[in-house]
Amino acid sequence: MSSSLSGQIALVTGATRGIGKAIAENLVAAGATVVGTATSEKGAAAISEYLGEQGTGKVLNVTEAGAIDTLVAEIQKEFGKIDILVNNAGITRDNLLMRMKDDEWDQVIETNLTAVFKISKAVMRGMMKNRHGRIINIGSVVGTTGNPGQANYCAAKAGLIGFSKALAKEIASRGVTVNSVAPGFIDTDMTKALTDEQRERIFDTIPAGRLGRPEEIAAAVGFLASAGAAYITGETIHVNGGMSMV
Amino acid sequence: MSTIEERVKKIVIEQLGVKEEEVKPEASFENDLGADSLDTVELVMALEEEFETEIPDEEAEKIRTVQAAIDYINKHSA
Numbered sequence: 001m002s003s004s005l006s007g008q009i010a011l012v013t014g015a016t017r018g019i020g021k022a023i024a025e026n027l028v029a030a031g032a033t034v035v036g037t038a039t040s041e042k043g044a045a046a047i048s049e050y051l052g053e054q055g056t057g058k059v060l061n062v063t064e065a066g067a068i069d070t071l072v073a074e075i076q077k078e079f080g081k082i083d084i085l086v087n088n089a090g091i092t093r094d095n096l097l098m099r100m101k102d103d104e105w106d107q108v109i110e111t112n113l114t115a116v117f118k119i120s121k122a123v124m125r126g127m128m129k130n131r132h133g134r135i136i137n138i139g140s141v142v143g144t145t146g147n148p149g150q151a152n153y154c155a156a157k158a159g160l161i162g163f164s165k166a167l168a169k170e171i172a173s174r175g176v177t178v179n180s181v182a183p184g185f186i187d188t189d190m191t192k193a194l195t196d197e198q199r200e201r202i203f204d205t206i207p208a209g210r211l212g213r214p215e216e217i218a219a220a221v222g223f224l225a226s227a228g229a230a231y232i233t234g235e236t237i238h239v240n241g242g243m244s245m246v
Numbered sequence: 247m248s249t250i251e252e253r254v255k256k257i258v259i260e261q262l263g264v265k266e267e268e269v270k271p272e273a274s275f276e277n278d279l280g281a282d283s284l285d286t287v288e289l290v291m292a293l294e295e296e297f298e299t300e301i302p303d304e305e306a307e308k309i310r311t312v313q314a315a316i317d318y319i320n321k322h323s324a
Binding site for chain 2 (some may be wrong): 125128168171173174
């Protein structure tokens with residue numbers, strides 16, 4: 001087992017299942033201590049259980065005012081610092097634009113984009129002081145390619161990439177990198193919600209001929225978190241089985 | 247207990263990585279001490295932390311020299 005991240009503290013949002021869980025497990029395997037967030041007490045307890053001694057689950061509702069600052073202060077008090085932030089928490093509220101409610105738009109932008117701004121802002125001060133940090137934002141292939149029925153989600157994920165690039169330029173001189181990982185279609189609860197017809201259509205567009213596994217996203221995140229990736233910033237790593245080559 | 251002047255100078259030395267003799271009262275953070283815009287933001291935040299105060303953006307913009315920082319803290323600390 002490699003321990004390249006030993007002594008480092010990571011915060012992973014949306015770590016209950018799917019990609020977030022795989023990321024938390026990857027970072028733990030590399031030696032980091034991980035704080036994973038869930039929206040419920042039950043989810044937080046589940047995270048604490050699978051992380052064991054090398055981490056803990058905490059409740060975070062990213063849209064709740066003040067919740068982010070409170071959590072970040074709590075982690076800093078308990079663990080002393082945050083070295084790695086993985087903004088993974090995300091939701092979908094799919095609808096064709098003609099039918100999309102303001103509410104569906106707002107919720108997705110709030111959770112998938114605004115929360116990333118708030119959490120990044122809350123942790124970057126400590127990272128800048130330490131002259132070391134990794135902010136890794138989980139985007140999506142559809143942020144680059146677009147996808148019908150997901151104008152809100154695509155807008156948030158495309159926004160995330162622009163955000164990452166701007167922040168990367170602002171704080172590169174402080175040893176903090178900001179990158180994105182853009183998954184294609186990964187076998188998670190989020191993609192299980194797709195209809196068979198949608199799946200069939202998607203399969204035809206993936207040269208690898210299969211869905212990706214959450215661990216395959218986590219591996220890219222683990223690399224960006226490592227010391228070896230110190231000179232990579234503002235970059236997006238696409239992990240999509242060849243579905244879209246940017 | 248250090249004076250406000252000493253504490254401000256100490257923060258400037260730490261944040262900007264400059265030598266003590268360079269931190270003259272009239273020294274400009276950007277022109278004389280080599281600070282970029284991010285350095286000055288960090289400097290203001292470090293001052294806020296040290297003196298437990300909040301410096302509004304429009305005031306922070308005016309803090310361009312060592313003396314200006316000392317004056318601001320003198321005026322706004324109890």
